[in-house]
Amino acid sequence: MTKPRLFGLQLLFGWMNLVLAVPSIYLMFGMPLVMRQHGWSGTEIGLFQLAALPAIFKFLFAVPVQRVRLGRGHFVHWLLLLSALLLALYWLIGRHNLIGDRVMLFALTFAISIAATWADIPLNALAVQWLPRSEQLRAGSIRSAALFLGAIVGGGAMIVVQSRLGWQAPFWLMGGGLLIGALPFLLLRAQAALPEQTASGDAPAPGVMADWAGFFNQPGARQWTLLLLTSFPFIGAVWLYLKPLMLDMGMPLEHVAFIVGIVGGMTGALFSLLGGRLAPILGTARAIALYLLAALCALALLTLTVWAELGPTWLIASAICVAASMGAVSALMFGLTMFFTRRQRNASDYGLQTTVFTVARLAVPIAAGVLLDRLGYTGMLLVLTLGVLLSFVLAWRVRGKVERSAQSILDGERV
Template sequence: MTKPRLLGLQLLFGWMNLVLAIPSIYLMFGMPLVMRQHGWSGTEIGLFQLAALPAIFKFLFAVPVQRVRLGRGHFAHWLLLLSAAMLALYWLIGRQNLIDDRVLLFALTFAISIAATWADIPLNALAVQWLPRSEQLRAGSIRSAALFLGAIVGGGIMIVVQSRMGWQVPFWIMGAGLLAGCLPFALLRSRAALPERAGDVPIPGVVADWAGFFNQPGARQWTLMLLTSFPFIGAVWLYLKPLMLDMGMPLERVAFIVGIVGGVTGALFSLIGGRLVPVLGTARAIVLYLLAALCSLALLTVTVWVKLGTGWLIASAICVAASMGAVSALMFGLTMFFTRRQRNASDYGLQTTLFTAARMAVPIAAGVLLDRLDYNGMLAGLTLGVLVAFGLAWRVRGKVGESAQSVLANETD
């Protein structure tokens, strides 16, 4: 495959990851600001976050995507079908301002969350199917960068658009972006055809599919990394805004530093991190990226504990964003490496469910630490968590690196 064609596919997958991420970020992380202005209680805003629950069940959504064939352009047809459902939901939620209709707004947000979570499965199954293994680390870094940019767009820009141009306009923009991303897949769907299964070969059961994932060389060691490498630093990023506010920093400055500068830094280091993995080697990159995360959290913890001042706080926040970008790029790239081509959807769905469950559980524990031990205790606990993740990564780096190298070698052969 030529380099321009590969670049075009990478940008296409990056764009679709971006437009699938924006609606959930806008509705669940950006909208609470508007909700508060319209009299929603803290409990109501907190319960609204339950609309993110479908992400935990991605492994179940992957089953029909893997097994129910929709013609020869199997995964592409699934992606187009689910994107059409999202467009219909955008029309429903954008018809009128629902900020005072709590139940209907939650129901439609929950439905959009299901559709976006489900559509992510055929999209990234196509990335595994279409892209050479040598390009999948880059695809992971682009996906990570897209999520950071999605946080900027969904958590900031769309709120400004709604404030100035009305309730409907963000949904029109999101719908147009999704439609623009779907058109190339409609044209390229013939590439998504999978080889027909021989009639005498039985289709493995769902449980056998999942067991087969863990039976891959290095898969159990990789699962430990998947569960531990990102959630602790991700939880720190979640609590950075309230931390800075409580330390006396103005709201607008916090939004600019964390929301914009931090988001751009994370996106940039996602791309840099993905590019460096082939140079460093997977095993060395695993250790160095987690060491960077450990150092950035230690710096933030010392800054808050010793009260070094605003400058150090900003610098440590940027370091957290940079290391988080590099780690997330590595995680997404290796997720593709451990996704078998014959089980694109089921393997990807299983891994992202494990990742999401850990990513949602750690912030809850961090919140308990915050309430009982203040920021010093919370940051110390999360830094200890990254230290444990670093220790695990040090022990399994060789096995995970060998497995990734074996995947590349098998494709080359």
């Protein structure tokens, strides 16, 4: 495959990951500001976050995508079908201002969460299918960067658009972005020069449990799953609590929003791209260890800054370090997720891994909130830093096995 075509595919997959991330971020992380302005209680805003629950069940959504074939090129057809459903939901939620209709707003947000979560499965199954293994670490870094940019767009820019242009405008923009990304898949599907792998359709279909067992029976898959469970959630939880931490330490709201929301998001996106670029040069084993060591140092610096009350300059520097290390770690995690996704089981393996990742990513912040109430910021940060230390020790022990498995997958494709 030529370099221009690879670049175009990477750009297309990155764009689609961005436009699928923005609606959930906007509705569940940006919208609470508007809700509060319109009299929603804290309990109502908290319960509204339950609309994110479909992400936990991605492994179940992957089953029909893997098994129900919608003709030749069924992953493309699944993606287009779910994109059409998402467009219809944008039209429904954008017809009238629903900020005062709590039940309807929650129901449509929940439906959008299902459609966007579901569409992510055929999209990234296609990335595994169409991109060479040598390009998949880069694809993971682009996806990570897209999620950081999605946080900026969904959590900030769309709120500004709504306040200036009205309730409908963000949904029109999100729908337009989705159309721009989805339509090229029709052209790609029609090109014989970019055939879809047919191994998944030719192979006999085992049971769902056999599919999942087959994933864990891959060489290195168990070690990789342990890394997937531990590498990101602790630093991700720190990022979640950075805004309230900085507010409670006396930093103005506007400064916090700019530092964490804009500068931090851009830093995370930049280091996602750099992390994906450096990983093949460093080697998987070395990259795993170095990126987690960077995360450990960033959290240790932040913990020391809060404990010693070193002031706003050190706090800002620590936050930027957390963003940078989080970007590099997430890029590596997304890239290796693609490596451990078997081409014959693209959707089911991807859905299983992202469910494991999501459960850990949601569980650790809940535990961190309990720690915050009991131990304060210093105690919470110390425990989360120890969690990253545990992940680093684990990564040090299994990094060789994971690298050998990833290399054997890459060598197998070359053969």
